[in-house]
Amino acid sequence: xxxxxxxxxxxxxxxxxxxxxxxxxxxxxxxxxxxxxxxxxxxxxxxxxxxxxxxxxxxxxxxxxxxxxxxxxxxxxxxxxxxxxxxxxxxxxxxxxxxxxxxxxxxxxxxxxxxxxxxxxxxxxxxxxxxxxxxxxxxxxxxxxxxxxxxxxxxxxxxxxxxxxxxxxxxxxxxxxxxxxxxxxxxxxxxxxxxxxxxxxxxxxxxxxxxxxxxxxxxxxxxxxxxxxxxxxxxxxxxxxxxxxxxxxxxxxxxxxxxxxxxxxxxxxxxxxxxxxxxxxxxxxxxxxxxxxxxxxx
Numbered sequence: 001x002x003x004x005x006x007x008x009x010x011x012x013x014x015x016x017x018x019x020x021x022x023x024x025x026x027x028x029x030x031x032x033x034x035x036x037x038x039x040x041x042x043x044x045x046x047x048x049x050x051x052x053x054x055x056x057x058x059x060x061x062x063x064x065x066x067x068x069x070x071x072x073x074x075x076x077x078x079x080x081x082x083x084x085x086x087x088x089x090x091x092x093x094x095x096x097x098x099x100x101x102x103x104x105x106x107x108x109x110x111x112x113x114x115x116x117x118x119x120x121x122x123x124x125x126x127x128x129x130x131x132x133x134x135x136x137x138x139x140x141x142x143x144x145x146x147x148x149x150x151x152x153x154x155x156x157x158x159x160x161x162x163x164x165x166x167x168x169x170x171x172x173x174x175x176x177x178x179x180x181x182x183x184x185x186x187x188x189x190x191x192x193x194x195x196x197x198x199x200x201x202x203x204x205x206x207x208x209x210x211x212x213x214x215x216x217x218x219x220x221x222x223x224x225x226x227x228x229x230x231x232x233x234x235x236x237x238x239x240x241x242x243x244x245x246x247x248x249x250x251x252x253x254x255x256x257x258x259x260x261x262x263x264x265x266x267x268x269x270x271x272x273x274x275x276x277x278x279x280x281x282x283x284x285x286x287x288x289x290x291x292x293x294x295x296x297x298x
Contacts, residue, residue: 054261
C-alpha cells in the first residue's frame with residue numbers, strides 16, 4: 001500500500017511537470033539562467049583561486065649562508081631546511097649562480113661584472129613553502145641554525161596574496177549565497193502560480209481528508225524534477241561555453257607570458273555536477289514547500 005501511495009505521488013509530480021507546460025517552461029528558464037550565473041561565478045572563483053595558488057607556490061624567501069661555511073656545513077643546512085614543517089622545496093644556489101643571476105638582472109650592462117670574483121657572493125637556498133602563513137615561523141627557525149648570514153623575503157607580497165585569496169573566497173561565497181536565495185525566491189513564486197491555479201483542487205482534497213503531506217509531495221516532486229532538468233541543461237551550456245573560452249585563453253599571449261593555466265572543466269565536472277544537482281533538487285523542493293504554505297495553512 002505504501003508503495004502504491006509513493007508511486008502515485010511520484011507519478012503526480014511527473015504529471016504536473018508535463019501538464020503545466022507554461023509554468024514548467026518559465027521555471028526552467030529562470031532556474032537555468034540563475035544556475036548559469038551561479039556556474040560562471042563558481043568557475044571564476046575556482047580559476048582565481050587557482051591563479052593565486054600558482055603565484056603563491058612560487059613565493060618564498062632566500063637564505064644566505066656565511067662565506068666561510070664549508071661544503072659539509074652548507075649541505076647540512078639544506079637538509080635541516082628541507083626537514084622543517086611547511087617547507088616545500090629548498091633549491092641550492094652556488095656563488096657562481098649568484099654571479100650569473102646578477103648578470104641577468106643587469107642585462108645589457110652585464111659587462112660591468114667581467115673579471116668580478118664570484119667568491120665575494122654568498123651561497124644560498126631559495127625556499128618555497130607549502131603554506132605561506134608559516135613564512136615567519138619557518139624563517140625564525142632557520143635563523144637559529146649555524147652559518148646563517150641573513151634571510152631576504154617579500155613578506156608584504158605574501159601578506160597581500162593571502163589577503164587576496166581570502167577576499168576572493170569571501171566575495172565568491174557571498175555572491176553564491178545571494179544567488180541561492182534569489183533562486184529559491186523566484187522558483188517558489190513561479191510554482192506558487194501553479195498552486196494558485198489548482199487551489200480549488202487542493203481545497204477539495206483537504207475537504208475529503210487528504211493530509212498536508214499527501215497534497216504537498218506531488219508539488220515537491222515537481223519542483224525537484226524541474227531542478228534536475230535545469231541542472232542538466234545548465235551543466236551542458238556552461239561546460240560548452242567554458243570549453244570554448246578556455247581554448248581561447250590558453251592560446252592568449254598574456255596567459256603564455258604569465259605562464260598561467262586555467263582549471264580544466266574535467267577537473268571541476270564532478271564538483272559542478274554535485275553542486276548543481278544539490279542546488280537544483282534543494283531549490284526546487286524548498287521553493288515548492290514555501291509556495292504551498294499559504295494553501296495548506298501549515
